[in-house]
Amino acid sequence: MSAFWTVSAVLLLYFMQNSCARLILAKLGDSVVLHPGQTFDSISAIIWKHNMNIIVESSGTNTTYFRSFIGRCSLDKTTGSLIIKSLTVRDTGHYNAEIDSKILDVIELWVIKPVPKPTVFLECNKEKTLCDLTCKANITSHFGPVRYRWEAGKNVLSRKMKLSLTKENREHSYVCLLLNPFSNSSSDEVPNPIRHYVSGFHPAAVAVPIALLLLTLFAVGGYLRHRKETKQAQTDEAEEAERTAVTLRGKRKNGMSLEALESGPKPSSARRFSSARDLYLQSDDERWVQNNPELRRLSRELREFRLQRDI
Known part of the structure; x- marks a missing residue:
């Protein structure tokens, strides 16, 4: 609040002077045009002063600028107005x-500066049943007349530097704004501490x-999925073993049982063959098995199965 009274005192001093x-x-x-406040039919000589110091002097066709105003000022000799560019706080x-x-x-x-954040x-x-939010900034007279405003969403709650909260305040958060005639700046959003305390709610909770x-x-x-898949795999293996056993016991391929494949040739159907390497007996069933890859595979599986069974 002291900053507000400081600015007000400066304004009052200006008007009292x-x-x-x-x-x-x-x-x-920015730029500014200072008009003398009167009109003239013709002007012969013009002098402008800043805080009692001459900054421009014009007589006839001669015009001279002084101090920091050199290069930033121009004079309208018809109206007597002074134009100042690139304003600084020293102006x-x-x-x-x-x-x-x-x-x-x-x-x-x-000359007014933009307000700070x-x-x-x-x-x-x-107990956190009463809380005060105070809006502070390094305010000087260079910021001009500064105003405060507290907002919650789109609602304006106060136009003072301090905002007092009670359990009746149910807003989620608050923002403080500083304003002067040419700028404004807002604070970071502040959560309602009383709302958090009363409700006991916190997002992390x-x-x-x-x-x-x-x-x-x-x-x-x-875990359940892995257990189910493991059990299913065991069941599938058991069923496959059972199907293989049943198939090997009674399945027939191309009119022959697998028992016949393993039993070997019968004496009545034996024939004699000779080759360049050796002499052997081969039945019709044996010859059929050797010429059929599928039957050879089934015969091999049958022998392995019975071997494992006997063991």
Whole structure:
């Protein structure tokens, strides 16, 4: 609140210095036109002063600028107006013109800087049933007349520097704004401390248990799925073994039983063959098995199965 009264005191001092002064507010870096306040049919000589110091002097065709105003000012010799460009905070002050030896009214120029970003300070009682939010910033007279505003969403709650909260305040968060005639700036969003305290709600209080529950469900689901797949695989293996056993016991391929494949040739059907390497007996069934790859595979499986069974 002290910053507000500081700015107000500066304004009051300006007006007390000259009750006839015209106040002009201008933004830092902009341009401004200072009009003498009167019109003239013709002008022979012009003098402009800033805080009683001559900054431009014109007589006839000769015009001279002084001090920091060199290169930033121009003079309208028809109206007597002074144009100042690229305004700085040092340009703030009293200006008055003297045209053809006539002293004119004082003009008060106030060059204003954009307001800074405010910071919110929180103070609560021990129970957190009462809290004060204070909007603070390094405010000087260079920022001009500064106003405060507290908002919650689109609602304006206060236009003071301090905002007091009770359990009746149900807003989720608050923002402090600083404003002057040419700019505004807002603070970071501040959560409602009383709402959090009263309700006992905090996002982490819900997020952490939910995350743990999801992880637990995921782990249990993975275990059950693995167990089911393992059991299914064991069942499939048992069924396949059973089907193989049944097939090997009674299945016939191309009119022959597998028992016949393994039993070997019968004496009645034996024939004699000779080759360059050796002499052997081969039945019709044996010859059929050797010429059929599928029967050879089944015969091999039958022998392996019976071997494992006998063991």
